[in-house]
Amino acid sequence: MTVAQKTPKRAVATAEQPRQSVTAAIVDWLNRQIETEQLKPGDKLPSESALQAQFSVGRSAVREALSQLKSEGIVTAEQGRGVFVNAPAARQALRLPGASLDDSESLAHILELLATFESAAARYAALRRTPDDLKHIKRALVGMEYAVLNDELGEEEDFAFHQAIVEATKNPHFKALNDYLEQHARRLIRQARSNTAKNYAELIQDVQNEHQAIFAAIEAGNAEAASEAAETHLRNAAKRLNMYVQV
Structure with a gap:
């Protein structure tokens, strides 16, 4: 079964939360899917609309999350096809640890x-x-x-x-x-x-x-x-x- 066919999990964030918090939740969830090989190199990520429904958010929060993963070389967007998981060798070595405003x-x-x-x-x-x-x-x-x-x-x-x-x-x-x-x-x-x-x-x-x-x-x-x-x-x-x- 392809990734696109999998049923999305329940949302882990709500629309009432700040967008940055929701964006982080999307990034964390996708990273876990990749780290546990629920999403393997070459697999297609759920569509933007599927992620919007899963996390009860607007398109901007989803696109921001995908942009972050792309900036780290974790995924690649292919026009007209979707977003795909990169092989580990293609991922960026530089990754800043997460930071928050209270740190x-x-x-x-x-x-x-x-x-x-x-x-x-x-x-x-x-x-x-x-x-x-x-x-x-x-x-x-x-x-x-x-x-x-x-x-x-x-x-x-x-x-x-x-x-x-x-x-x-x-x-x-x-x-x-x-x-x-x-x-x-x-x-x-x-x-x-x-x-x-x-x-x-x-x-x-x-x-x-x-x-x-x-x-x-x-x-x-x-x-x-x-x-x-x-x-x-x-x-x-x-x-x-x-x-x-x-x-």
């Missing part, structure tokens, strides 16, 4: 890694960016401006901004690592920011000001200033994160 030491370690990565990415982006790269970064920056003006967090625009900077490095390894860090590091910052948006709405503008400083340095081709602006942004993000989690 201060783990969060500090992840933020150190992210600050180092963001600083280096901004530096190379300043040296290698093309006019098209600048357009993409600027577009995301403007999108965040509109989000701030409308009292929104602009999470998608924030993702696009950082992704556009990494694209401008012209380094495929930076791109691969960025996908991984997006799932395991930046999401925690966004989760904390979202949880306390009403309490710290004024800090959203601080985030935007820091993004503008990064863009200005990249646009000017000033690698040192871009690196410093990115590192400052992450240092401040760490301070804000402490404020978010204490609420």
